[in-house]
Amino acid sequence: MKIGFIGTGNMSGAIIKGIIDSKFVDASDVHLYDRNVDFAKSRAEGFGANATDTATELVEAVDYILLGVKPHIIPAVVKEIRDSLAKNDKVLISIAAGTSTESILKTVGLANMEQSIIRVMPNMNVMVGEGASAVAGNENATEEQVEFVKDMFGTIGKSWVLDEHYFSAFTAISGSMPAYVFLFIDSIARAGVKHGLTKAMADEIATQAVLGSAKTLQGTDDSAWTMVDKVSSPGGTTVAGLLELIDEGFISDVVAGVDATVAKDIELGKQK
Numbered sequence: 001m002k003i004g005f006i007g008t009g010n011m012s013g014a015i016i017k018g019i020i021d022s023k024f025v026d027a028s029d030v031h032l033y034d035r036n037v038d039f040a041k042s043r044a045e046g047f048g049a050n051a052t053d054t055a056t057e058l059v060e061a062v063d064y065i066l067l068g069v070k071p072h073i074i075p076a077v078v079k080e081i082r083d084s085l086a087k088n089d090k091v092l093i094s095i096a097a098g099t100s101t102e103s104i105l106k107t108v109g110l111a112n113m114e115q116s117i118i119r120v121m122p123n124m125n126v127m128v129g130e131g132a133s134a135v136a137g138n139e140n141a142t143e144e145q146v147e148f149v150k151d152m153f154g155t156i157g158k159s160w161v162l163d164e165h166y167f168s169a170f171t172a173i174s175g176s177m178p179a180y181v182f183l184f185i186d187s188i189a190r191a192g193v194k195h196g197l198t199k200a201m202a203d204e205i206a207t208q209a210v211l212g213s214a215k216t217l218q219g220t221d222d223s224a225w226t227m228v229d230k231v232s233s234p235g236g237t238t239v240a241g242l243l244e245l246i247d248e249g250f251i252s253d254v255v256a257g258v259d260a261t262v263a264k265d266i267e268l269g270k271q272k
């Protein structure tokens with residue numbers, strides 16, 4: 001299968017790197033187009049992939065087209081490629097936050113074309129093969145097409161087929177989550193600096209501690225909460241810090257952050 005990317009910024013770049021590194025696709029079967037044509041060309045050169053001068057040229061060249069542009073740009077891009085889509089049996093993939101498959105069909109008049117659209121919410125960690133991506137097909141997408149896209153994201157992390165209804169929640173606890181984890185790591189490291197470590201050393205230690213904790217949790221049947229108990233020795237250091245964190249609002253702060261992310265995703269959807 002040939003896969004095309006319209007918009008080759010941060011997220012597309014992470015996905016392209018992931019699917020080429022994992023050998024899901026050969027670089028020669030990847031085609032890139034960006035409004036900034038020179039940028040797409042240099043990206044393509046770096047990956048050993050192809051670049052096109054127009055979006056319609058890209059559509060002609062591939063089987064699956066991933067829209068890697070910001071949510072508000074989606075209608076303009078789909079309008080641009082609508083005629084090429086109509087002539088061919090191509091599958092559209094959208095990774096845009098707050099953008100339902102139905103809104104893509106409606107806003108750009110694809111509704112009469114039985115256009116297959118597959119919505120994916122990945123996260124930045126696809127870059128290192130550790131993404132967490134949700135996949136949902138619209139009513140025109142075949143099971144085979146949905147499976148193909150699930151497999152594509154499954155080679156660069158974990159992927160689940162998920163009802164679109166849950167995409168806002170998924171965006172909050174996965175799509176946006178790397179930023180929140182980076183903030184957590186930075187906060188931990190900063191605390192280390194307060195207590196005398198260098199920032200470089202503290203960054204490295206905090207990153208490894210978070211990585212190891214995630215791996216430990218993945219490797220056990222115990223819940224996160226049970227693991228909290230296992231680290232907390234009676235009368236020890238952990239429980240002292242834990243109670244202070246909870247007292248200072250750690251749990252409710254995290255939930256409030258997730259709530260705000262969900263609300264923004266819903267708001268983005270309404271702006272269409």
Ligand SMILES: NC(=O)C1=CN([C@@H]2O[C@H](COP(=O)(O)OP(=O)(O)OC[C@H]3O[C@@H](n4cnc5c(N)ncnc54)[C@H](O)[C@@H]3O)[C@@H](O)[C@H]2O)C=CC1
Nearest residue numbers: 007008009010011034035068069070071095096097122124
């Ligand atoms: N950054 C992230 O961690 C994640 C982003 N997303 C979604 O991915 C999408 C892209 O986000 P980023 O990669 O962060 O944005 P970005 O700003 O890094 O990349 C967007 C690219 O689209 C190009 N572009 C703009 N207008 C265009 C047009 N008319 N035709 C062709 N190319 C055009 C820009 O030149 C740019 O290279 C968004 O819809 C976002 O919601 C989803 C999950 C995670």
Ligand SMILES: O=C(O)[C@@H]1CCC=N1
Nearest residue numbers: 096097171175176177
């Ligand atoms: O911040 C955003 O809107 C995108 C969606 C998930 C991660 N980045």
